[in-house]
């Protein structure tokens with residue numbers, strides 16, 4: 001394989017990506033009908049959470065989550081977190097993840113793919129039940145240097161207009177148990 005003389009050499013420059021993506025349902029493409037059950041999640045969210053695990057100290061974190069769409073039957077998902085001190089000041093960046101939430105028309109089933117920079121990739125299957133989404137890992141794939149994550153379970157809900165969730169984790173040889181819980185307010189979309 002070689003990249004010295006690519007076959008596209010000499011061709012005119014390409015225009016910027018021509019399709020719109022949005023987390024604001026008032027703008028951009030229509031939401032795909034398959035995503036109706038996920039409609040309440042589309043937006044930009046920010047809030048606070050608490051975390052812990054038997055192998056680590058408890059911590060408080062802040063988080064921004066964005067669920068956006070481009071008219072196709074999946075949501076793009078991005079999350080960035082940062083650790084907070086007792087006075088709510090940022091201490092350091094913490095976990096990030098990106099992924100895809102896939103849904104089908106006339107089905108309450110959801111398929112979610114999430115990738116983390118810690119070398120972990122999670123594949124979830126779950127169900128949408130009104131404003132609640134519950135999912136469990138069907139597979140976890142790890143790089144050779146990733147921590148031993150065996151599985152996870154996530155419960156998301158829209159509660160009084162806020163996005164709340166609980167994440168349970170089986171890792172470090174420990175059984176499935178709580179790692180995170182948070183409540184995020186809508187700040188956009």
Ligand code: HEM
Pocket residue numbers: 051053055056059061063081082083094095116120122147148149152167169171172179180
């Ligand atoms: C909101 C997202 C998350 C936050 C804020 C968070 C935060 C933390 C913090 C502060 C630690 C302590 C050690 C360190 O700082 O690295 C930690 C450890 C860990 N987290 Fe998370 N985490 C998040 C999501 C996840 C997810 C989704 C997974 C699994 C896929 C995960 C798996 C782990 C593991 C395996 C450890 C190592 C525990 C140990 O070394 O004993 N975390 N996390």
